[in-house]
Amino acid sequence: MSGQVIALTARDFETDQEVRWCPGCGDYAILKSVRRVLAQLGRRREDTVFVSGIGCAARFPYYVDTYGFHSIHGRAPSLATGIKLANPALDVWVVGGDADFLAIGGNHLLHVLRRNVDLNLVLVNNAIYGLTKGQASPTSSVGTRSPSSPAGTFDAPMNPAALALGAGGSFVARSADMLQDHLPETLLRASAYRGAAFVEVLQNCIVYNDNAFGDLTRKAARAEKTVQVRHGEPMLFGANGERGLVYEPWQGTFRITENVAEATLHDETNPALAMALARLVDDALPMPLGVFYAVPRPHYVAALEANAPQQPLTRGEFKDILRTGSWRA
Amino acid sequence: MSGQVIALTARDFETDQEVRWCPGCGDYAILKSVRRVLAQLGRRREDTVFVSGIGCAARFPYYVDTYGFHSIHGRAPSLATGIKLANPALDVWVVGGDADFLAIGGNHLLHVLRRNVDLNLVLVNNAIYGLTKGQASPTSSVGTRSPSSPAGTFDAPMNPAALALGAGGSFVARSADMLQDHLPETLLRASAYRGAAFVEVLQNCIVYNDNAFGDLTRKAARAEKTVQVRHGEPMLFGANGERGLVYEPWQGTFRITENVAEATLHDETNPALAMALARLVDDALPMPLGVFYAVPRPHYVAALEANAPQQPLTRGEFKDILRTGSWRA
Amino acid sequence: MTAAAPANHAHAPTTRTVVRFAGDSGDGIQVLGAEFAKAVALDRHDLMTLPDFPAEIRAPAGSTFGVSAFQIQFGDDGVLTPGDQADALFAFNPAALKTNVGALKPGGLIVADPGAFSARNLKRAGYAANPLDGDALSRYRLVTVDIARLTAEAVAATGVGKKQAGRAKNFWSLGLCFWLFGGERGATIEWIEGKFAKAPEVAASNVAALNAGHAYGETLELDAGSTAQDTRTAPRHGLFRTVTGTDAMGLGLAAVAALSGLKLTYCSYPITPASALLHFLAGLNGRGVSTFQAEDEIASATAAIGASYAGGLGVTASSGPGLVLKGEALGLAVAVELPLVAIDVQRAGPSTGMPTKPEQADLNLALYGRHGEAPLPVLAPATPAECFHVVIEAARLAMQYMTPVLVLSDAYIANAAQAWQLPDVDALPAITPAFRTEPRGFQPFARNPDTLARPWATPGTTGLAHRIGGLERGAGAGDISYDPDNHEAMSRLRAAKVAGIESTLPCEIDGGAEAGDLLVIGWGSTYGAIVEAVQGLTSQGHAVGHLHLRQLWPLPPNLADILQRFRAVAVPELNHGQLARLIRSEFLVDAQPIGQMRGQPFKVAHLEAELTALLPGAPR
Amino acid sequence: MTAAAPANHAHAPTTRTVVRFAGDSGDGIQVLGAEFAKAVALDRHDLMTLPDFPAEIRAPAGSTFGVSAFQIQFGDDGVLTPGDQADALFAFNPAALKTNVGALKPGGLIVADPGAFSARNLKRAGYAANPLDGDALSRYRLVTVDIARLTAEAVAATGVGKKQAGRAKNFWSLGLCFWLFGGERGATIEWIEGKFAKAPEVAASNVAALNAGHAYGETLELDAGSTAQDTRTAPRHGLFRTVTGTDAMGLGLAAVAALSGLKLTYCSYPITPASALLHFLAGLNGRGVSTFQAEDEIASATAAIGASYAGGLGVTASSGPGLVLKGEALGLAVAVELPLVAIDVQRAGPSTGMPTKPEQADLNLALYGRHGEAPLPVLAPATPAECFHVVIEAARLAMQYMTPVLVLSDAYIANAAQAWQLPDVDALPAITPAFRTEPRGFQPFARNPDTLARPWATPGTTGLAHRIGGLERGAGAGDISYDPDNHEAMSRLRAAKVAGIESTLPCEIDGGAEAGDLLVIGWGSTYGAIVEAVQGLTSQGHAVGHLHLRQLWPLPPNLADILQRFRAVAVPELNHGQLARLIRSEFLVDAQPIGQMRGQPFKVAHLEAELTALLPGAPR
């Protein structure tokens, strides 16, 4: 099953199902990236499984020609855990929206991160409930007006990357739908990681929360409003990388520098820096994208397998189990 | 209801129910602290509610002579939210174990922290399932042997304080059952905080996980093995406070110093420092206790109330609502 | 539509007219339908509407799965369903025609815009040839009208751009409808002007389109069909509005707040089709209502319980998948005996199923979806308007008996609209929750001898501090008890309390014979279809009676008597026989299920045929 | 206990002997009981045991709520219950006496240690005066033995400390038991030596205590009572072990792994009394079994579904509160048609209820606890040992029919032990899951014409990549479908598949008459009590038959025939009539519920009385 490299193209991962997202939805771009990444991975389509809960983003499995399971709202991470338990050789992707992963499914997300189950977790964050027609979500910014919050929301949004780090996640990254270089690059890194690889993808819901991350997706502003961090490289941004971020570790904050030599080198093994990047939400500063944190850590199923190598149970062995404590009369 | 100060003693908060924890259980000490704190608060017993899920710790409400609701496993935070929605004047405490708050109830905890619902959340962490007879819990250290993990656990434990910070908690503290000065002090701070005040209390389950935090609870070792941090004060420990911790912000780590003047001053408004304290789990260093983080932040019910002041709906007003869009035939 | 103004429309309506609109989600079909319904209602007709949304948020233009439809039946003799088949179909594009022509009766009118039947759209809809050409539609009366072009011409003068010109098509069509079926434009014009107050040119263009559509019909003397005839009898008086089941349910809950003086704490998690109720109530925040969008259904149910505990009235609502998740919390509410209203807007299952489609298959779940013996009352409104009174009754029972009460609605009731005469608010009886305040003799699990309810003692009340919980409680003091006799007694008490509830919901023959051959027992949204089917059978001389249950648990005490008066019993429901099974087990009568699982309401004709087959003596 | 060695014990057992041990949680009562049971079983007696744990983990010594008890009935004529009333009670302290003396039959033997009847302990138990003094216990035969002191003396030579001396009391008592009721010490000594291999002085002290207790009985010529008589008939041959329901269920699941070659993926969240199964299987990790302790029940159920999807066999287990939470996941498994075994070890509800006590009130939940029409097979073992075969059958059906299967056990079955002759493993039929591998003609929702099952095509299989999900699927290809006809067809197909399952579980008269006056239908753990009650009635000449259902849904096809052979039907169950209701609705027979909600098994005498009252002609 593994090892063997196959030549496939992104088109090979298209299914016969008509893609049914709204015209202009950011999910199309994510789908495109994912298909490209799958082609690059060179695995057999049959060894890959897409699992999802419910939501617009959760329609994903129908559109990727691998095995796919569109399950129930919020439970994709635990269903995916079961898949890995039964067949650790499979490459399992979990795709879902911000409500799916962070509202109803928040707990399962925490626990796959903590356990470090070997999954690729793609959180499609549009800061809104798409499929149920536009209610505010756990990532909606304060004051979001929606059918369920006509006067605006009062609750502070959750920061997915910070949450993932707090839960003990050891691979935490962020990208955005429209970044067709950065997103595949990030997903490839996630796929290569052995353990729970968490990628928050900022996505534009054109119908219910248009431009929630507009600054990032709009090509013009992108260079000014985001900073792509890469391990060992300085944190530069601007059209020509002419400015940089300097990490001020005391409070875990950043400042802008025009002196690029002064820009901090990203270190994806530094948990404090990762948390600071994740938490950096400030209109005056660019939004960090990239792999914030990636450190190797034993992953759950491997540990399980190593501890108790799995062979089918023979009848003979079963007899031994059965006879424990027995006597002959 | 509020304002009015009443003279009560800890004994006034005892109920007629026989306390049914195992002899030697750390919960007795926590109960004692809580009753003392309640007496100090000087509120009417009737304005206080204890809410819990299921577990040994969750028996708490039966033992505190206030209003009490022993609900279902994991759901105490959301039940408590409902109480505050209907009657914001009540002082609501939520007490539960590590499984209650972090296994089945993890998601509700995240969301009360994010929303900053005005609750006092007391997580009694014994790193084990007590009531169900000793299974490993989400906070059990790797390798914990238990009836459900006879070969030891493989999954990394969750760090409750780090999780709470990652989820956006704005009051995060840690104490331990046996610290009969520190624990009441910490609980008093939590009680004074307007919003979701999260206190992790290290507790000893003498039956199923004895001495999990033995170094901390044992009086002899306490001074060497823990460091109590207080806002604006240097981080000192040792029998006579003769050593200190120095914060090394780059990686969010600490080192020990013999030069107390060099010890870092705790700043409970510094999120990076708070996270570093929460994450500090290192046999070579003392375990931080105290209020790691406390910053004011709008709390959910207050925001709700401010936005839509609650008055009973009159029939007249209802008629207006009813008649919207009506016509006379 | 008024008999006095014959020149205003081609024909007065027939006794019943069914019109269906279908087009792309972006065509404004639902607005068109709603405005037409309002005009019909204003003209004192009875009506029932049924929107038919696509499952996708915004499907690609021209796709079959992106078609949005709206059906309305109106008339003057107690219209109760949106109609089995349409007399007229407005098809805004090929996909709309393709997916909706089956709903049209033979000989029915099709209005189609040939401009929308482009090669691309035809292909998207899967048509090999243009159905407007040739005789593919020869069974129908086809009228082609260049709606897009005519609308563009009509709005040109208002100076709006091309996009808005395209958007005004629905108002042009509404104008044509008014000509064809009657209806005054005034109310619509008022609505347009209010809605687009901030964009007067948009308002003007929509009004221009409306008027142009009407004028077009008048000029060409188009007519809707042959059987038109105005049969209106006694004009009705009073205040009216159209309400969907969602509206009526939301208004009912607001009424509960007004009648009780309590803070209605509505805790919910979005799910189709229940979310609409959250949206409705969110607009009333601070006016006796507090809404809370929880992180999931379990949190919403437990928060509602917390609210009731603290002296608000907790209400929680969801659809099937959410109701399942609330089962444990509902069991807690049963155990601790706190008031709670839980609403399930049923949709087609199992699992995610067909989320936008109606079904009645959650009855078993409502009755039995908790572990242990955990009985609670289950109510079900029969019509959209009835949601108002039923949910008030649910709240009253919840507080009077200290119990969670489940209300079963469905996707059809929630979305269908009808004209509703507003109740006299001053005549609605107050709800006076009996909060306990007296400390002397207080026991949290003492019982009111009449109702068997325990006292409602809320935190904050002096001298009543006490503890409750899900572990079995001793009768009276409520301390944890493992005593076998106590558990037996408490189990029986909880059951007896629920069995003994006395609701104000009627249980009497809704129509047809009071005794005789066949009793048809229905519940929930099948009401209209059953009424009409029974009318059909009665008019053929069969002694068929219709009983519609609003209270499914406990079954009304007089049901046994009614059952005895009929020779056979049929139970039509949108499931595999769940109420039938209940009636069979409770009364040992051979109640015959008539099940349907199509994600659609019953068709009257289908139901009539099924019932005919069950008439005693019918060949089986 | 062997007839050959009369000198070894005071009296051979009567036909049936019931012994009850009660003491503090710390007194080692359960070990004492288990070792005694083993000895009894080794001596080829039938037996049934019932532990009675306190709810608290470790309640204060001497408290009534901290009393741990263990009851065993043994004999030689098919013992099936732990006995209504005890012949002998070992009461280790006042609280144990207080809470257990009610379980002793008049004239029964009480063995009590006066040393434990201290003022403090008496007070804790709520005794005003020492019941060992005076004639409070005059209805019983009281024997006081200074167990603590005698044990201390016996172990003194082994050099253990005071604490261990105190702990050895249970072995001293066991020795006395062996004297009183028979039983060889050999196996216990072996067990002690294995268990305390690392602490030889502890082992030695326990053995010394055991021997001393036996010697004490012998020396004082104590006897257990008057009716002792050995009635053993044909000695049995073969391999035996004692199993609780938990053991048998766990062994059954291990057998499934061996018979199918699949990885049995057991996903669970701790809950009393289901956790014991997790503990049992955790010990088999890597031997065909993989256990996963999930973060909650929803995760455990969905992980099990994921495992089945990936080609393992997913199994999930819980008790009532957890089963409710799994409802949505079970509905998903019904919808996507994947194999799954879900086990519910029922306990007394509603809500948290009485977690350590048995009840059968989750049947409705098992049948109906999902939204929409989501039928699945429901099985129930009747005895601890039967768990083995029933859970194997559940797994076989799940895979053969591609469906989740629910198994209902309860706290009694899980904890009660009986002697069990090991099955011939080689004779157990293999389970051969029909994994689909052929790509040609593959359709994920095509059907096997015999079973109506869809194919099981697991990820990794070449050429079969496909998508499944909870939205309604088109027959065959399985693409999302909102087509009304398809939904109707798929709903009926899912129901027909489950209705048509053919299990190997028998449905035939278990005992008593094959036809006649009264058919007693039971299910689950009430088996033993019903057998004995029916034996009682039969011996009085009544034509009463006992049918014990192992398959609760679909009801076995021949049930209708059996029902017809009796004039009346009674359904005893530990709930308010849930199976009775099902039988009433399915067959329109007047099945009379005999409900009990005491958190306890039926007493045979009580049941016999209830059944007598239902005999045709009995005064009502």
Ligand SMILES: Cc1ncc(C[n+]2csc(CCOP(=O)(O)OP(=O)(O)O)c2C)c(N)n1
């Ligand atoms: C148990 C349950 N509760 C609620 C729903 C309704 N529901 C479907 S998708 C969804 C949330 C969609 O939001 P998100 O996860 O952010 O995905 P998006 O549509 O934005 O991609 C909800 C609440 C459901 N299907 N099941």
Ligand SMILES: Cc1ncc(C[n+]2csc(CCOP(=O)(O)OP(=O)(O)O)c2C)c(N)n1
């Ligand atoms: C829905 C549900 N699942 C499982 C249980 C069983 N249960 C009761 S308490 C508990 C966990 C106890 O551990 P913890 O929360 O750490 O509290 P502790 O006993 O250690 O204080 C569990 C799993 C339950 N009561 N309800």
Ligand code: SF4
């Ligand atoms: S609603 Fe938003 S997220 Fe959903 S498909 Fe449309 S644009 Fe995309």
Ligand code: SF4
């Ligand atoms: S089991 Fe542990 S946590 Fe529970 S009461 Fe006993 S010592 Fe305390």
Ligand SMILES: [Mg+2]
């Ligand atoms: Mg979203």
Ligand SMILES: [Mg+2]
């Ligand atoms: Mg714990």
